[in-house]
Amino acid sequence: MLDEVSDRCPFRRRAAPYYERFSTTPVVVKPFDVRSRQVARDYGDRLRALLDGLDVDIHVRGSTAFEIAGKGDIEFGVFPGEDDWGKTLGKLEDVYG
DSSP states (O other): OHHHHHHHOHHHHHHHHHHHTSOOSOOOOOOOOTHHHHHHHHHHHHHHHHTTTSOEEEEEEHHHHHTOOOSSOOEEEEEEOGGGHHHHHHHHHHHHO
16 A cells, blocks of 8 residues: 555655666775874864964864765865954965965
């Protein structure tokens, strides 16, 4: 009965073509590279030093934050306080363009 109901569901009819385009072939999932943690810590320290004195929160994001394998990128979220947006952006642009 559940299949009969779900077959009539308009969402399922629209969603099925989307999901059918993906392969069902298993993929190899690489283990998390623990060196990423240290790279993120070191880079985070450099960001904190650059933005020292400003009201800003800096957090590791993405696969490194969840300790799962990723593409090798280290992502940071930089969240300035309301009064420090311009100063934060200026310092980041001076260093990173």
